[in-house]
Amino acid sequence: MVALGIRRPQQLRHRRRAARPDRRGGKIGLALDAWPFVSLTCAAAIALLVIGVTRAGALLAAFAALAAGTVGGVALTVRSGFTVAPARLGPAVTVAGAATTLLVAMPVIILGRTR
Numbered sequence: 001m002v003a004l005g006i007r008r009p010q011q012l013r014h015r016r017r018a019a020r021p022d023r024r025g026g027k028i029g030l031a032l033d034a035w036p037f038v039s040l041t042c043a044a045a046i047a048l049l050v051i052g053v054t055r056a057g058a059l060l061a062a063f064a065a066l067a068a069g070t071v072g073g074v075a076l077t078v079r080s081g082f083t084v085a086p087a088r089l090g091p092a093v094t095v096a097g098a099a100t101t102l103l104v105a106m107p108v109i110i111l112g113r114t115r
Contacts, residue, residue: 034067035071038064038071041060041067042061042064044060045057045058045060049061054108054112055109055112062109064101065097065099065101066102068097068098069094069095071094072090072092072095072098073091073095076095
């Protein structure tokens with residue numbers, strides 16, 4: 001079957017896993033798999049803020065900030081066993097942006113509209 005180009009699902013799964021060495025199991029793998037949805041959450045928060053649903057937009061922004069800050073914090077604390085270590089600037093900027101977003105979003109969530 002392999003000679004004809006037909007592969008079993010198990011072979012394809014192993015092949016995909018080998019093609020994605022950056023994916024790990026456990027909590028880190030789950031965070032990396034969920035990372036694209038943080039961007040979608042940010043876009044939804046901005047859309048809600050633009051159309052005037054400020055409290056819901058701020059709540060969604062706070063949720064995205066908590067997720068991004070958590071992943072950025074984990075990335076800053078994980079030690080690499082390799083010769084090449086991950087850059088620290090990206091996760092540090094992510095944590096700073098998440099903290100700033102939370103500082104701005106919390107009064108809107110608690111007090112409602114700021115105008």
